[in-house]
Amino acid sequence: MIEEAKTYIESRTELRPSIGLVLGSGLGGFAAELSDSVELPYGDIPGWPSSTAVGHAGRLILGRLGDREIAVMAGRAHLYEGYAPAQVTFGVRVLRRLGVRSMVFTNAAGGINRELDQGGLVLISDHINLQGSNPLVGPNDDSCGPRFPDMSEAYSREFRQIAAKVAAELCIPMTEGVYAAMLGPSYETPAEIRYLRAIGADVVGMSTAAEVIVASHMGMKVLGISCVTNMAAGILPQKINHEEVLETGRQVQETLVRLLKAVLPQLAEAAQ
Ligand code: HPA
Numbered sequence: 552m553i554e555e556a557k558t559y560i561e562s563r564t565e566l567r568p569s570i571g572l573v574l575g576s577g578l579g580g581f582a583a584e585l586s587d588s589v590e591l592p593y594g595d596i597p598g599w600p601s602s603t604a605v606g607h608a609g610r611l612i613l614g615r616l617g618d619r620e621i622a623v624m625a626g627r628a629h630l631y632e633g634y635a636p637a638q639v640t641f642g643v644r645v646l647r648r649l650g651v652r653s654m655v656f657t658n659a660a661g662g663i664n665r666e667l668d669q670g671g672l673v674l675i676s677d678h679i680n681l682q683g684s685n686p687l688v689g690p691n692d693d694s695c696g697p698r699f700p701d702m703s704e705a706y707s708r709e710f711r712q713i714a715a716k717v718a719a720e721l722c723i724p725m726t727e728g729v730y731a732a733m734l735g736p737s738y739e740t741p742a743e744i745r746y747l748r749a750i751g752a753d754v755v756g757m758s759t760a761a762e763v764i765v766a767s768h769m770g771m772k773v774l775g776i777s778c779v780t781n782m783a784a785g786i787l788p789q790k791i792n793h794e795e796v797l798e799t800g801r802q803v804q805e806t807l808v809r810l811l812k813a814v815l816p817q818l819a820e821a822a823q
Contacts, residue, residue, distance in 0.1 A: 553598070556596050556598050560645070563589055568621045573623075574625045576659040577800025578803075580804040580808055582612045582614075582623050587614055593611065599642065600634050611624055627758060629757055630682055630734055631735035631736035636688070639758075640764075643762050652772065653710070653822045655775075656675075656776070659780040660779060661756070661780070662779040663747055663786075667753065667782075669782055670799055673776070674711055674718075674726070674728070674775070675706050676706055677705065677730070679729060681732060682733065682734045713814065723809070729751055729754075730753070730760070730777055731752035732760030754783075772822055
């Protein structure tokens with residue numbers, strides 16, 4: 552199926568991107584920045600899972616950012632939708648087969664660290680996978696990567712340094728933090744958030760970890776950015792609702808787009 556998806560995408564465009572970007576909940580706006588773009592609804596690509604989550608557009612866009620060719624996944628499949636780990640990571644595998652060597656993952660997340668503000672951005676330094684699954688379970692494809700891949704720098708230090716520098720230049724506040732990946736779809740309980748804080752998590756979300764494991768296994772360099780759409784359960788005396796998550800995502804979008812526009816060319820440069 553991966554090969555079929557690759558062949559289909561290659562038949563629709565001459566663009567051959569070396570960098571990929573995944574846009575999370577309510578963060579789909581970046582796609583409008585691309586020129587000469589081709590939009591492929593996920594439903595048209597063989598084997599590609601269509602995203603059912605509200606706020607996820609569900610299309611692959613290939614286009615140019617300046618003179619760089621880039622692949623943007625606007626919307627992703629989640630484990631909580633009932634998709635298998637192989638489906639959640641399908642897009643990353645296809646992009647790698649298309650020649651993508653660097654990936655940027657964005658997501659909406661709850662802020663666990665009390666120093667964080669709603670609407671802020673967090674540079675993911677590492678993750679804790681609590682989703683109860685690993686996308687590499689099963690026979691290992693040795694042509695992709697090793698059976699027991701190292702994960703000690705899953706989020707490239709070099710990419711983080713570049714992103715932090717660019718953010719500082721643009722006066723966009725962005726601290727580093729650890730992302731805890733939960734299965735969802737229920738938000739966490741306050742006790743779970745206390746537990747996540749105790750084990751070293753700064754933000755919590757329901758995506759990204761599986762995709763980063765696969766990208767890392769395939770030798771791709773990864774940058775991760777969380778958008779703190781809400782403070783995690785029990786921190787503020789109010790309930791969490793998905794509407795608020797999407798609304799904050801929309802508000803942060805402009806800042807995120809500004810950051811990504813400046814960061815992506817530099818990542819592409821560094822990865823050459
Ligand atoms: N928890 C889990 N996932 C999330 C949250 C949250 O508080 N906010 C946005 N995605």
